[in-house]
Amino acid sequence: MKDPVDVLIIGAGASGAAVAWSLAETKMHILCLEQGGWMNPATYPSTGRDWEARFYCDFSPSPNIRARPEDYPINEEGSPIKVVNFNGVGGGTVMYAAHFPRLHPSDFRVKSLDGVADDWPIDYWTLVPFFEENDRMMGVSGLAGDPAIPPRNPPMPPLPLGRSGTILAKAMNRLGWHWWPSDTTVATVDYEGRARCINLGHCTPGCAQGAKASTDITYWPAALRAGVELKTHCRVRAITTDEHGMAAGALYHDEEGKEQFQAAHAIVIACNGVGTPRLLLNSASGRFPNGLANSSGLVGRNLMFHPYAQIYGYVDEPTDSNRAPPTCLWSKEFYETDRSRGFVRGYTYQFGRGVGPVFEAVTSEEKGLLPWGAGHHAAFRRRNGHRLAMSAICEDLPEEHNRVTLDPVLKDSHGIPAPRIDYRISENSARMMEHGIASAKEILAAAGASDICVNSPILYGGWHLLGTARMGTDPERSVVNEWGRAHDVKNLFIVDGSLFVTSGGVNPTSTIQALALYVADQMKRRLSNLFD
Template sequence: MKHKPVDVLIIGAGASGAAVAWSLADTRMHILCLDQGDWMKPSEYPSTGRDWEARFYGDYSPSPNIRARPEDYPINEDNSPIKVVNFNGVGGSTVMYTAHWPRLHPSDFRVKTLDGVADDWPIGYDTLVPFFAENDRMMGTSGLSGDPASPLTDPPMPPQPLGKSGAMIGKAMNKLGWHWWPSDTTVATMDYEGRARCINLGHCTPACAQGAKASTDITYWPAALRAGVELRTHCRVREITTNEDGMASGVIFYDKDGVEQFQPAEVVIVACNGVGTPRLLLNSKSERFPDGLANSSGLVGKNLMFHPYAQVYGYVEAPTDSNRAPPTCLWSKEFYETDPSRDFVRGYGIQFGRGAGPVFEAVASEAKGLLPWGADHHRVFRKLNGHRLAASAICEDLPEEHNRVTLDPVLKDSHGIPAPRIDYTISENSRKMMEHGIARAREVLTAAGATDICVNSPILYGGWHLLGTARMGTDPARSVVNEWGRSHDVKNLFIVDGSVFVTSGGVNPTSTIQAIALYIADQMKQRLANLFD
C-alpha cells in the first residue's frame, strides 16, 4: 500500500524525534512521524500498584529482551558485558528514564584539542546553549542555578528536596572537601504546564503515573500535534528507500496488522537511538548503497559508546529515603575533567542515589550474601531495608571502532527484520576510570558512616546511553553526518538522536540529545531554500 507523500518523515517518537517534530511544525510543512510502539497509558504504569517492583523484572523491565512487548525488537548482546536498555513507544526511553538532567560540559566537545584523544566535535557547547534553554523550558526542569563545576543552567522550577539521603551524602562530601550539587531533573517540583508536581509515588523507573516526570509523550507531543504534526503508531520501519538520484524517497514499514506499506517523503529524519538507527541504515541496502545507507565512511554502527557504570552502595544506621523519587538526588563533578596525575584520560561524574525498594533490596542483599535465610532473616532485612546509600561513577566511554552494532545473521524481530547485534568491550582507560570511581565512592560512603559496602561494576543492565554509531563531523571519510545532522551521502536524510555523538562525556545524555535535535531542526529551517544543495 502506498500513501500520499509528506514533506518530512520522522522515524521514532522518542526524545529527539518529538523535539525535532515540534520545532519543524512552525514551517507548516506536512510532517509525519512513525513509531513502532503506541501511546502509553499512565493508568497502567507499575507505580499505580503495590507490585511495581515485581513488574520491573517483567513487563516493565528496562531490557527489551526481558520485557519482550510486541513493540520491542530482540537484541543479540551476548558479546557485551553491558546490556542494552531502552523503551519503544511514544515518548521512547523518556518513559522509563530516571529523569536525571545534566548537560555535556564545554570540554566534552574538545577532547582531541584538550587531551589528544578521540576527536573534537564540529560544533561547540556555546552553539547549543539556546537550545538547551529551550529544551529545559519544554521538558520542565527542576534544579538549583549556580553550580561552580557544571555548565550554568536556569531551571524553571526549584530543585528536589535533598531528603534524608541527600543530607547524609552532602555532609560526607563536605568532610572530604569534594564538590557536590543538587541534581537537575525533569521531575516537576511544582505544578507546571499541565503536569502535577511529584508526590513520591515511587522510583521514577519504570514510568511515572503522576505525570510529574517529563516524557515527550506529555511534553513535546501534545504541542506538536496541536501545531499540525501527524503521528502514526504501530508502524515498524524496515528500510529507507532511495530513488535514481540517490536521494531518500521514503520508507517501507509494517502496520499494526503486519501489512507492508510504503510512505513517500521529501525529507527523512531518523530518530531511533544509537542502536535502532544503525540497524535501520544497515538494513537499507541497495545497489547504490551495498553497505547500507549513508555508510560510505564505513562508520555506521561503529564507535558505540555505553557509559560503563560502577555502582557502590552501603548501609547506614539512620533511615534513608528508600525508593523515594527521583532516585538521583545529588551529583559530583569533582573528578570530571582530566587530571594528569591519574593513570587515565578524561573523567567521570558521580551520581548519588536515595536507596532501593524492599523487593530490590531483598534480591540484591541475598545475592551479595548480606541477607541470610532462616531465623535471622527478618532481623537483618529490617537493618538493611530503608538504610541504603548509593554512589555510581558514570564513566566517559571513548569511541572505539570495534565497539559496534551490526545486523545479526540469524536473530530477527516479529516482522522478519534482522535484529541488531552488539559487540562491545570496556576499554583499559574506562576500567582504570571505574576503579578510581569505586575507590572514591567507598571513601564517600565510609565518611557517611556506611558499612557492608558492596560493588557492582559494571552495572549489567546499564546500557541506557546509546551513543556514537552515526557520528557527526566535517570529513565524510571520518563521519556519517555533517555538522548539522545531514548525511554526507544522502542530502535529504538527517539523523538527530544520540548516534551522532562524537564523544560521550561523563553525564546522562538526554538533555544534550534533545538540544542537538532542536539545533538540527533550526539549521534545517534556516536552510529550507537550499536544503538539498
Template sequence: MHAACDVLIVGAGPSGAVAAQEFARSGMRVICLEQGDWPDYSRARHGHPDYELVSRKHWAWNPNDRRGVGDYAVDDTESDISALMYNGVGGSTVLYAAQWERFQPSDFRTHTLDGVGDDWPFDYWDLEPYYEEVERQFAVSGLAGDPALPPAKAPPLPPVPLNKVGRRGAEALNRLGWHWWPGTNAIATADYGPLRACDQRAACPFGCPTGAKASVDRTHWRPLLGKGVRLVVRASVEQVLLDERGRAGGVVYADENGVRHRIEAGVVVLCANALGTPRILFNSADGSGIANSSGMVGRRLMTHPFGNAIGIFDEDLESWRGPIGQYLHSLQFYETDRSRGFVRGAKWNLIPSGAPLSMMLTTTWGDEPIWGESFTRLLRERLGRSVIWGVICEDLPDPDNRVTLNDRPDEHGIPGVSLHYRVSDNTRAMMHWHIDRVSEVLDVMGAKQKILNPIIPGIGWHLMGTAVMGRDPDSSVVAPDGQCHDVPNLYVFDSSIFPTSSGTNPVATIAANALRCARSLVARRRELEVAS
C-alpha cells in the same frame, strides 16, 4: 512524486519529539513513525500490592526481557554491557531516571585537550542557547550557580528536596572539601504544563505513576497531535527508499499485521537511537546499506559503563522516598588528571535505594544470599537505611565497538541487531578509581557496611555513537547539522551522531542538539534536493 509530508521522522523518542515540535512550529507537514505504542500508565500501579512485581515485567528496561510491542532482538552475547531502551511513544524517556546533565565544555574537545576521541564540530557555547530552551520544554528542576558548570540561567523549577539522604551526602562532601550541588532533573517539582508535582515515590524508571517526569509522550507528543502532526504507532520501519539519484524518497514500514506500506516524504529524519538508526541504514537498499561510504555506520558504539557504591546505615534515612532522579551530583573529579592512570572522568550522583522489592531483587547487593533465613534480617537492615552513589564513566569511541544486523528477525521479518562491545582498559581504571573515592564518601557519611559494584553489566541506558557526525565524509556519517554526507535529504538527529560520550547523562544534549539540527534544517529547507 507527491510526498505525504514535508518531513518524515522515524522514532518518537526525545530527538524525534523535539524535532517534530520545531518542524510543526515552522508550518511543515510532519509524520512520525513509531514502532512501539503509547505507554499504558494503567500499569504504573504504585500503591497497589502487586506494583513492584508488575513493574518488573511491563516496565522492564531490557527489551529482551520486556518483549513488548515494537521490541526487537538485541543479541548482547558479545557485549560486556546489555542495552536498555524503551520502544514506544516517548522512547527511553518513558523509563529514564530523568537525571538532567549538560555536557561540560571539555566534552566537546577531548582530542584537543586530552589526545583521545574526536573534537565535536561545534562547542558548548554553540549548544548553550539550545540547552536553555529545551530545559523549559522538559520542566527541568534545579538550582542555578553550580560552580562546576559554566554560568547559566536557572532551570524553570526549583530542585527536588535533598531529604535525609541528600543532606547526609552533602555534609560528607563538605567535610572532604569536594564539590556537590543539588541534582538537576527533568522532574517537575510543581505543576508544570501537563506534568504534576513529584511526590517522591522513587518510581521514576517504572512509568512514573505521578506524571511528574518529563517523558516526551507527555510533554511533547500529546500537545503536538492537536497541531497537525501525525503520529503512526506500531509502524516498524524496514528501510529508507532512494531514487535513481540517491535521494531519500521515503520509507517502507510494516504495520502491526506485518503489511508493508510505502510512505513518501521530502526529507527523512532518523531518530531511532544508536541501535535502531544503524539497523535501518544497514537494512536499506534491500540489505545493501546506505549512507556508509565512510564505513562508520554501526561503529564507535558507546554505552557509558556504570557502577555504584551502596552504603548501609544504622539509622533510618527514609531512603525509600525521593527521586530516581538524583538528590545531588558531584563533578569533583570530572576532568583529566593523568596521575590517576587514565584520561577523562566521571560523574557521581546520590539516589535513594527504593522500595522493598526494588532493593531485594537487584543483583548488586553483595554476595550474601537474599532468599532464605536471612531475608527478613537483610530487609530490616536495608529498607530506608541504605543509599546508592552512582558513577557514570566516560566511554571513549572505539571503531571495534559496534552494532551489526543479526539473523534473528522481529515478528515482521526485519533483522535484529548484535552488539560487539568491550569495556576499555582506560574505563576500567577510571571506574575502580572513582568507586574507591565514593567509598571514602560513604565512610565519612558513617556507613556501617559498604557494597561496591564496579561496571554493572545490565545498565546500558546510554547508547551513542553509531552514525558519527563530522566535517570529513571519509571518517563520518553525517555533517554537523545531522545531514548524511551520502544522501543529502536524509538526516540523523539522535545520539548515534555523538562523536564522544562525555561522563554525564546524555538526554539534555540529545534534546538540545536535535533542536539545533531541526532549526538548521528549517532554515535551509528550500535548498534541499528531494527525490524526483
C-alpha cells in the same frame, strides 16, 4: 503508495519528539512513524502493589526481558553491558531516571584538550540556546550557581535534599568534594499542565503522576496541536532511495503487520544509537551495498555506553529509600581530566536515595548478604531503608571495534534482522571505573556506611546509546555533517544519540534533545536550499 509527506520522522522518543515540535512551525506536512504505542500512565507499576516486581518482567528496562510486542530483540552476548531502552511514544524518556545534566564545554574538545578521540564539529555554546529551549519544554528542576558547570537557570526549584541527600552532602563536605542537587526533569511545582512530584519514588518505569517529563506528555501534545501527524505501531523496515541517490521513503509494517510504503521529501531518523544504525544497515541496496549513508564504513561503529560503576552501603540512620525520586545529587569532583588519576577524561557521580523492600531483598540475596533461614529477618531489617547508593557514570571514548551490526539469525516479530552488539570496556574506562569505586568507598566511609557492595559494570546499564552515526566535517570520518545531514544522502537527517562524537560523562538526554532542536533549526534556516 501514499502521498509523499514533506518530512518523515522515524521514532517518537526524546529526539524525534523535539525535532517534530520544532519543525511544526514550518507548516510542512510532517509525519512520524513510531513502532510502539501511546502509554497509559494508569497502568504504570507505581499504581499497583506489585510495583517493584514488574521491574523484572513487563517493565524491565531490558527489551530482551520486557519483550513487549513493541520491542525488538538484541543479540548482546558480545557485550558485558546489556542494552536498555523503551519503545513507544516518548521512547526512552518514558523509562529513564530523569537525571538531566548537560555535556560540559570540554566534552566537545577532547582531542584539543586531551589528545584523544576527536573534537565535535560544534561546541557547547552553539547548543546553549537549544539547551535552554529544551529545559523549558521538558521542564527542568535544579539550582543555579553550580561551580562545576557553566551558568544555567532551571525553570523549577530543585528536588528536596531529603534524608539521603543530607547524609551524602555531609559526607561530601567532610571530604571537601563537590556536590550539587541534580538537574532533573521531575516537576517540583505544577508546570505546563503537569502535576508536581508527590514522591512516588518509582520514577524510572514511568511516572503515574505525570510529574516526570517524558516526550509523550511534553513535546508531543504541542507538536500534535501544531499539525504534526503521528502514526503508532508502525515499524520501519528500510529506507529506500531513488535513481539520484536521494531517500525516497520508508517501507514499514503497519499495526496489522501489512507492509506499506510512505514517500517523503526528507527523512529524519530518531531511533537511538542502536535502532538508527540497525535501520541504516537494513536499508542496504544495490546503490548503497554497505548500508545507507555508510560510505565511511562508520555506521554502527564507535558505540559508546557510559560504563556505570555502582557502589552502595548501609548507614545506621534511615534513608529516603523508595519514598522519593531516585535522582538526588550529582558530583563533578572527578569530571575534568587530571592525568595523575591514571586516565583521561572523567565521570559524574549520580547519587541515589535508596530502594524499596523488594529490591533490597532481591539484590541483598544476590550479594549473599541476606541469609536463608533463621537469620533472614534480622539481616533484612538492618538493611531495609538504610541503603545509600551512587553510580560513577564514566566517559566512554569511541573505539571502532565497539559496534552495532545486523545479527545473521535473530529477527524481530516482522522478520527484520535484529541488531547485534559487540563491545569491550577500554583500559581507560576500566581505570576510571576503579577510581570511581575507590572514591565512592571514601564517600561511604565518610557517611559511616558498612557492608559496601559494588556492581561494576552495571550489567543492565546500557542506557546511553551513542556514537554510531557520528557527526563531523570529514565524510571519511563521519556519517553526517555538522548539522545532522548524511554526507551521502542529502535529504536524510539523523538527530539522536548516534550523532555523538564523544560521550561525555553525563546522562545524555538533555544534549540529545538540544542536538535535535539544533538540527531542526539548521533545517529551517536552509529550507530553500536544504538538499544542495
